Amino acid sequence: MKALLVGGTGYLGSAIVDNFADMGLDVVGISRRGGRSPGQRVIRAIGNLNPHELIHEYQPDVVLLTAGNPDLDACESDVSMSREMNVELVRRWATAIGHTASNITCVLFSSIYVFGQESPKEGLTENDVPLPISQYGKDKLEAEIIVRQHINHHLIIRLPWLLGSPGHIRDPLVGYIRKVMKGEKIELDRNTRFPTDTTWVAACLLHLLHIGSCGTVHLSSKDATNRYELVKELARSLNIDTNGTIGSNGIYPAPNLHTAIAMRPSFLKISTMRNDVRGLPEAPTWKNIIVDRYRNWNF
Numbered sequence: 548m549k550a551l552l553v554g555g556t557g558y559l560g561s562a563i564v565d566n567f568a569d570m571g572l573d574v575v576g577i578s579r580r581g582g583r584s585p586g587q588r589v590i591r592a593i594g595n596l597n598p599h600e601l602i603h604e605y606q607p608d609v610v611l612l613t614a615g616n617p618d619l620d621a622c623e624s625d626v627s628m629s630r631e632m633n634v635e636l637v638r639r640w641a642t643a644i645g646h647t648a649s650n651i652t653c654v655l656f657s658s659i660y661v662f663g664q665e666s667p668k669e670g671l672t673e674n675d676v677p678l679p680i681s682q683y684g685k686d687k688l689e690a691e692i693i694v695r696q697h698i699n700h701h702l703i704i705r706l707p708w709l710l711g712s713p714g715h716i717r718d719p720l721v722g723y724i725r726k727v728m729k730g731e732k733i734e735l736d737r738n739t740r741f742p743t744d745t746t747w748v749a750a751c752l753l754h755l756l757h758i759g760s761c762g763t764v765h766l767s768s769k770d771a772t773n774r775y776e777l778v779k780e781l782a783r784s785l786n787i788d789t790n791g792t793i794g795s796n797g798i799y800p801a802p803n804l805h806t807a808i809a810m811r812p813s814f815l816k817i818s819t820m821r822n823d824v825r826g827l828p829e830a831p832t833w834k835n836i837i838v839d840r841y842r843n844w845n846f
């Protein structure tokens with residue numbers, strides 16, 4: 548299987564590139580500017596090359612679309628940016644795949660925020676009707692529809708908040724801990740979240756590709772916390788004193804970062820109804836991820 552991954556320098560994309568390469572798979576990561584993954588895999592800079600040219604060059608069996616902008620408030624504040632990153636980019640790839648090669652499988656990474664309704668305790672499943680209330684959620688839902696329309700063999704994977712490698716430049720936990728170590732005060736929300744490991748997502752993806760899954764799949768850890776508790780626990784495990792530095796004033800995010808704040812349901816959980824997903828490994832808990840990944844990290 549030859550995989551072409553669009554968004555290879557991203558938080559999720561780079562984790563998939565590293566995990567697939569570690570397993571000896573043929574995976575090529577690309578992004579506009581290129582760079583390296585935390586595992587030092589080269590991500591090729593594609594500049595303005597279009598999807599037709601890239602598909603022709605690489606002849607992939609699978610195209611993994613991880614590129615996008617997952618920052619809800621940035622998307623709410625800049626609608627044209629969100630549409631370009633989360634919709635038009637997907638449209639270009641989906642039409643190119645649909646026109647040039649109907650045997651390519653396309654995987655789109657989507658989000659829990661296609662749902663805007665409060666979820667039941669057991670979570671919203673693939674059978675529930677999405678009802679987005681943010682620009683990001685609306686754009687991700689439109690991207691899903693585009694992929695379904697253009698590509699016969701597609702897989703749409705909806706994900707909650709991700710925990711990835713501390714070696715990634717966008718790792719949020721490293722950013723928080725560095726601020727706390729400098730004595731800066733940070734405010735973190737207490738919305739319930741189900742932090743999900745990017746390495747686990749990569750393993751699940753590989754399983755789903757091997758068994759030829761298609762359609763829509765929800766992947767999520769079942770282990771709940773909130774951003775405030777998680778960062779406090781991480782600091783505690785690193786023996787960092789957080790007295791007076793980590794607050795939770797209920798405002799999310801820092802109000803001066805963006806001009807608009809996206810609406811979010813206060814409790815949003817996804818779960819799966821799919822039998823093929825039931826055979827997947829158990830997702831690691833967020834406490835395990837923290838201990839395994841950050842304990843020896845040089846902040």
Ligand SMILES: NC(=O)c1ccc[n+]([C@@H]2O[C@H](COP(=O)([O-])OP(=O)(O)OC[C@H]3O[C@@H](n4cnc5c(N)ncnc54)[C@H](OP(=O)(O)O)[C@@H]3O)[C@@H](O)[C@H]2O)c1
Binds near residue numbers: 558560580581659709
């Ligand atoms: N992070 C989360 O917690 C989370 C949760 C749920 C779902 N998701 C979904 O997962 C996906 C990945 O999220 P992420 O956190 O990994 O995002 P990210 O870190 O912001 O990465 C986005 C990647 O896309 C690349 N990119 C942007 N425009 C491109 C283009 N036109 N062509 C090729 N590459 C392009 C960027 O690199 P260049 O700038 O070099 O192009 C970057 O590598 C998104 O679709 C998001 O909606 C993320």
